[in-house]
Amino acid sequence: MSSSEQPVPFSTVLRTASSEEHAAAETSSFMAHLLGGRLGVEAYAELSGQLWFVYRALEGRAAALAGDPVAGPLIDPALMRTAALERDLAHLLGPGWRAGLTPLPATAAYAARLEELAEQWPGGYLAHHYTRYLGDLSGGQIIRGAAERTWGFERRGAGVEFYVFAEVANPAAYKREYREKLDAAGLAMDEVERRRVVEECKRAFTLNGVLFADLGSRYPLSA
Numbered sequence: 001m002s003s004s005e006q007p008v009p010f011s012t013v014l015r016t017a018s019s020e021e022h023a024a025a026e027t028s029s030f031m032a033h034l035l036g037g038r039l040g041v042e043a044y045a046e047l048s049g050q051l052w053f054v055y056r057a058l059e060g061r062a063a064a065l066a067g068d069p070v071a072g073p074l075i076d077p078a079l080m081r082t083a084a085l086e087r088d089l090a091h092l093l094g095p096g097w098r099a100g101l102t103p104l105p106a107t108a109a110y111a112a113r114l115e116e117l118a119e120q121w122p123g124g125y126l127a128h129h130y131t132r133y134l135g136d137l138s139g140g141q142i143i144r145g146a147a148e149r150t151w152g153f154e155r156r157g158a159g160v161e162f163y164v165f166a167e168v169a170n171p172a173a174y175k176r177e178y179r180e181k182l183d184a185a186g187l188a189m190d191e192v193e194r195r196r197v198v199e200e201c202k203r204a205f206t207l208n209g210v211l212f213a214d215l216g217s218r219y220p221l222s223a
Contacts, residue, residue: 007187009179009183009186010182010183010185010186010187010189010194011130011179011180011182011183011186013186013194013198014127014130014182014197014198014201017198017201017202018131018198018201018202018204018205021202021203021205021206021209022131022205024205024206024209025205025206025208025209025212026139028209028212028213028216029216029221030043030212030213030215030216030219031212033216033219033221034047034143034146035142035143035146037146037149037150038221039219039221041092041150041151043215043218043219044092044147044150044151045089045092045093046215046218046219047215048085048088048089048092048162049089049093049097049101050103050104050107050211050215051081051085051162052082052085052086052089052101053101053103053107053108053110053111054107054110054111054114054132054211055081055082055085055132056082056111057110057111057112057114057115057118058114058118058128058129058132059080059081059082060115060118061115061118061119062075062080062118063075064118065118065122065125068122069188070122070123070126070185070188070189071122071123071125071126071129071185072122073181073184073185074126074129074130074178074181074182074185075129077167078165078167078168079133079165079168081136081162084161084162084164085161085162087158087161088158088159088160088161088162089101091158091159092159104211104214104215104218105214106207106210106211106213106214107211107214109207109210110207110208110210110211113128113203113207114128117200123189123193123196123197123200124196124197124200126182126185126197127197127198127200127201127203127204128200128201128204130178130182130201130204131201131204131205131208132204133178134175134178134179136162136163136165137165137168137171137174137175138175140162140163141163143163144156144160144163144164147159147160147163148160
């Protein structure tokens with residue numbers, strides 16, 4: 001790279017490098033059927049339940065990582081989703097929702113990876129933080145709208161609170177600032193570490209896709 005050239009922003013690197021895995025997860029048959037209104041509300045409730053295990057693992061050590069120079073700048077209480085998921089699950093499944101909730105194999109593997117990264121590698125944790133929260137702020141809003149239309153949830157109310165970021169006043173501005181922080185984190189890494197984080201980002205989308213495949217096997221539809 002010549003001295004006049006600017007490095008590609010790390011957020012752009014992550015988005016471009018993981019585009020194939022991202023597209024595969026987004027276009028899974030389970031999500032296509034869910035968004036298309038071909039599945040019942042029980043499938044949506046099952047998705048919410050599996051995500052509870054994921055976010056409990058993602059957010060369980062977030063406070064401990066808040067001071068980390070790599071992951072810390074991205075950690076924000078306004079993003080935390082576990083409590084909202086629990087309110088959704090109480091609405092969807094009733095007050096005893098925890099008793100009937102079991103992680104699918106893909107969910108258990110996903111959560112275990114998140115817990116490992118939170119303990120051992122902030123850079124890898126950052127990759128999952130990015131894929132989950134920017135996804136919730138972007139494509140997650142499509143899921144919210146579909147759920148409201150399909151099952152009659154009150155707009156931005158009980159049942160879809162997971163997708164409602166009440167403390168994020170301007171999502172577009174927030175996402176822009178998030179990417180700027182991500183770019184700064186990339187500049188602080190050496191090339192080897194950046195490549196490792198890129199690979200973990202791809203793995204994050206793959207883990208999400210495997211979770212959708214597991215869910216799809218529970219709610220199959222004929223072609």
